[in-house]
Amino acid sequence: xxxxxxxxxxxxxxxxxxxxxxxxxxxxxxxxxxxxxxxxxxxxxxxxxxxxxxxxxxxxxxxxxxxxxxxxxxxxxxxxxxxxxxxxxxxxxxxxxxxxxxxxxxxxxxxxxxxxxxxxxxxxxxxxxxxxxxxxxxxxxxxxxxxxxxxxxxxxxxxxxxxxxxxxxxxxxxxxxxxxxxxxxxxxxxxxxxxxxxxxxxxxxxxxxxxxxxxxxxxxxxxxxxxxxxxxxxxxxxxxxxxxxxxxxxxxxxxxxxxxxxxxxxxxxxxx
Amino acid sequence: xxxxxxxxxxxxxxxxxxxxxxxxxxxxxxxxxxxxxxxxxxxxxxxxxxxxxxxxxxxxxxxxxxxxxxxxxxxxxxxxxxxxxxxxxxxxxxxxxxxxxxxxxxxxxxxxxxxxxxxxxxxxxxxxxxxxxxxxxxxxxxxxxxxxxxxxxxxxxxxxxxxxxxxxxxxxxxxxxxxxxxxxxxxxxxxxxxxxxxxxxxxxxxxxxxxxxxxxxxxxxxxxxxxxxxxxxxxxxxxxxxxxxxxxxxxxxxxxxxxxxxxxxxxxxxxx
Numbered sequence: 001x002x003x004x005x006x007x008x009x010x011x012x013x014x015x016x017x018x019x020x021x022x023x024x025x026x027x028x029x030x031x032x033x034x035x036x037x038x039x040x041x042x043x044x045x046x047x048x049x050x051x052x053x054x055x056x057x058x059x060x061x062x063x064x065x066x067x068x069x070x071x072x073x074x075x076x077x078x079x080x081x082x083x084x085x086x087x088x089x090x091x092x093x094x095x096x097x098x099x100x101x102x103x104x105x106x107x108x109x110x111x112x113x114x115x116x117x118x119x120x121x122x123x124x125x126x127x128x129x130x131x132x133x134x135x136x137x138x139x140x141x142x143x144x145x146x147x148x149x150x151x152x153x154x155x156x157x158x159x160x161x162x163x164x165x166x167x168x169x170x171x172x173x174x175x176x177x178x179x180x181x182x183x184x185x186x187x188x189x190x191x192x193x194x195x196x197x198x199x200x201x202x203x204x205x206x207x208x209x210x211x212x213x214x215x216x217x218x219x220x221x222x223x224x225x226x227x228x229x230x231x232x233x234x235x236x237x238x239x240x241x242x243x244x245x246x247x248x249x250x251x252x253x254x255x256x257x258x259x260x261x262x263x264x265x266x267x268x269x270x271x272x
Numbered sequence: 273x274x275x276x277x278x279x280x281x282x283x284x285x286x287x288x289x290x291x292x293x294x295x296x297x298x299x300x301x302x303x304x305x306x307x308x309x310x311x312x313x314x315x316x317x318x319x320x321x322x323x324x325x326x327x328x329x330x331x332x333x334x335x336x337x338x339x340x341x342x343x344x345x346x347x348x349x350x351x352x353x354x355x356x357x358x359x360x361x362x363x364x365x366x367x368x369x370x371x372x373x374x375x376x377x378x379x380x381x382x383x384x385x386x387x388x389x390x391x392x393x394x395x396x397x398x399x400x401x402x403x404x405x406x407x408x409x410x411x412x413x414x415x416x417x418x419x420x421x422x423x424x425x426x427x428x429x430x431x432x433x434x435x436x437x438x439x440x441x442x443x444x445x446x447x448x449x450x451x452x453x454x455x456x457x458x459x460x461x462x463x464x465x466x467x468x469x470x471x472x473x474x475x476x477x478x479x480x481x482x483x484x485x486x487x488x489x490x491x492x493x494x495x496x497x498x499x500x501x502x503x504x505x506x507x508x509x510x511x512x513x514x515x516x517x518x519x520x521x522x523x524x525x526x527x528x529x530x531x532x533x534x535x536x537x538x539x540x541x542x543x544x
Contacts, residue, residue, distance in 0.1 A: 029440075266495070
């Protein structure tokens with residue numbers, strides 16, 4: 001995805017972490033991995049093994065000598081850091097960072113089907129939305145991660161536009177670098193759609209009310225016959241409670257049929 | 273944090289993944305790790321090494337033989353699964369799942385400083401907010417993860433109330449188990465801020481899993497006795513379908529009791 005952010009690992013130590021980061025990236029559709037001065041050189045067998053195939057799919061990983069070289073084409077850099085730094089910079093959560101990127105990526109908004117209309121091609125001079133990048137320019141952001149042991153140096157952080165941090169347990173805040181990459185990538189894809197709680201459509205269509213009603217009437221009759229309602233004055237309440245339970249479930253046709261079968265069986269109608 | 277969800281790893285294979293999961297949990301303040309039938313036994317040296325100290329800090333990890341044993345005290349279970357399953361269950365994103373848990377955790381809402389006042393201790397009888405769970409009861413949720421290679425079995429999924437899945441790259445969707453745990457734990461802490469929109473639930477407090485399990489075991493036995501399972505080869509599927517129906521409902525303690533009464537009655541045990 002051309003608007004997807006780049007992940008830049010600065011002086012990473014463990015190949016395993018590079019591989020796990022690559023896997024997490026590809027899981028969520030990110031493919032722009034850049035490595036600055038990896039301790040053990042590149043390519044790295046441990047990284048390839050740990051990537052579960054991602055490093056064979058991702059377009060050639062780019063390796064640079066300095067962070068400056070690695071980020072030349074990017075427009076906005078987030079420095080990931082656990083420790084607070086005495087720097088005057090905006091601080092973003094992963095969620096806020098991704099929202100910022102999406103807000104600057106009109107093509108993603110089009111993709112989301114929110115009715116973003118084709119702009120006039122002269123809009124670059126008229127630009128009615130000065131906060132948006134001009135059409136034809138891709139806003140590219142990057143997330144910069146430091147070495148596992150020490151994190152980013154202050155000079156690296158100073159090169160970035162903002163700080164990215166996440167709320168953690170103050171007594172145990174050292175997050176694995178690949179796990180941090182995972183969170184960024186997860187937010188990248190998760191926030192590109194509405195988080196709808198859905199029910200799967202396969203065979204999940206609820207029964208029409210009359211089917212449920214038939215079942216409940218039959219259940220009540222079976223319960224009556226079997227002596228369930230011993231206190232007649234409490235019967236209406238009990239019936240209502242049972243109804244609440246069954247209507248809440250959203251039973252499917254198949255489940256209604258199964259329940260009829262269960263009742264036949266339990267009341268002895270299956271006995272031969 | 274007493275309301276924090278439990279993480280349940282079912283038949284995990286690699287100790288390294290257990291350790292990485294434990295580290296991710298503690299990074300975000302989760303400490304209730306439960307392991308069902310780990311392939312390499314427990315304790316596990318690789319897990320301890322990979323946890324970066326987390327397994328020395330987390331209260332004793334609990335090891336169980338079956339998933340049923342592991343979740344007895346939990347009220348709501350999310351089955352994490354990458355593949356779609358033909359089961360009638362609500363599907364949650366990590367974000368939506370965490371919102372559901374927070375909506376059921378009044379103590380967290382108090383913690384958020386919204387001026388939730390100390391309720392009268394007689395509130396259980398007067399309950400001025402019938403949509404809130406009663407004070408003193410902790411709503412405990414669990415996230416259930418399957419083995420690395422195969423994921424959860426259908427019978428494990430059937431035991432859970434809902435499915436949790438995340439949007440991924442369809443061409444590379446296999447997420448490392450510890451990375452999935454990381455996302456859940458990240459969302460858990462990230463969403464506990466003052467700007468959470470709380471959505472009071474209309475459902476009453478759900479029964480602990482062991483109550484539901486008792487009921488389902490008894491139902492299965494009653495159905496067996498009454499000749500319900502006429503085709504033995506179809507029994508596992510039928511049992512799973514019945515389980516799906518009942519777990520989806522979120523039955524209350526009272527409803528479980530009512531159902532026991534209905535079964536006693538239907539099977540003739542009430543006859544005088």
